[in-house]
Amino acid sequence: MDGQAEGLAGEPAGGPAAEQAAGLRERKKQQTRRALSEATIALAVKRGWANVRVEDIAAAVNVSERTFRNYFSGKAEAVAATHLDRMARVARAVGERPAVEPLFEAIGTALRFEFAPEDSAAHQQQTPRRQHREAIWEVLTEPAVQAEVMRADQAAQGVLAEAVAARTGTDAVADLYPKLVASAVGAAMGATLSHWLRADPPVPLAPLIDEALEHLRTGLSSPGTFPTES
Structure with missing residues (x-):
C-alpha cells in the first residue's frame, strides 16, 4: 500500500463504488424523510393534531423515535x-x-x-x-x-x-x-x-x-x- 485508503473492491476511497454507496445512502435518507412527513400528515388528518405522538409517527414508518428526531424537531x-x-x-x-x-x-x-x-x-x-x-x-x-x-x-x-x-x-x-x-x-x-x-x-x-x-x-x-x- 502506498498509504492510499482502499474501498471494499480494492478501489481508492471516494471512487465510483464509494460515490454509488453515498448516493444510495442519500436516497434512503430522503425516502425516510418523505415517509415520516407523509405519515405525520396522514395521522394528523385521521386522528386530529393533538392525538398524534412522535412515537406513533415513527411506528407508522417502522423506525425509532430517535430516527424521527434526527430528521425533524417535531x-x-x-x-x-x-x-x-x-x-x-x-x-x-x-x-x-x-x-x-x-x-x-x-x-x-x-x-x-x-x-x-x-x-x-x-x-x-x-x-x-x-x-x-x-x-x-x-x-x-x-x-x-x-x-x-x-x-x-x-x-x-x-x-x-x-x-x-x-x-x-x-x-x-x-x-x-x-x-x-x-x-x-x-x-x-x-x-x-x-x-x-x-x-x-x-x-x-x-x-x-x-x-x-x-x-x-x-x-x-x-x-x-x-x-x-x-
Whole structure:
C-alpha cells in the first residue's frame, strides 16, 4: 500500500463504488424523510393534531423515535417538510424546462406536476371529500404548523429564486426580479391551496394553479378585465 485508503473492491476511497454507496445512502435518507412527513400528515388528518405522538409517527414508518428526531424537531416541522420538498422539486423542474419556454409556463408545468399530477388516482384526490378537506385545513391552521410552513416557504422561495435567476439571466442575490417572482409564486400557491381546501362545492386544483399564475402573469388585472375562455 502506498498509504492510499482502499474501498471494499480494492478501489481508492471516494471512487465510483464509494460515490454509488453515498448516493444510495442519500436516497434512503430522503425516502425516510418523505415517509415520516407523509405519515405525520396522514395521522394528523385521521386522528386530529393533538392525538398524534412522535412515537406513533415513527411506528407508522417502522423506525425509532430517535430516527424521527434526527430528521425533524417535531410534528410541525415534519408537516412543513412536504411543502418544502415539493417546492424544491418545482424549482429544479423549472431549471430543467426548455430555455425557450416562457417563465410562467415553465413554473405552471412544474407546479401542476407536483401538486396536481394528471394520473387518474391523483385526479380522484384533487377533489377530496369535505370532511377530509376540513381535517387537512385544521392541521394547516395549527399555530405551530403555520410557523413551520412560513419558514419552509421562505426557504423554498430562495431555491425558486435561484432557478428563476438562471432562466432570466439575473442574479438571485443582487437582483430584485427573481426574488419578486419567487415570492409572488409562493404567495399565489398559498392562496390557491387555501381556496382549494375551502371551496364548496369542491373544485379541481390544476385549473386553480393555472388561474393563479395567469393573474400573476398579467399583473393582477382586475376581474372584469381578466381574460376568460370562450
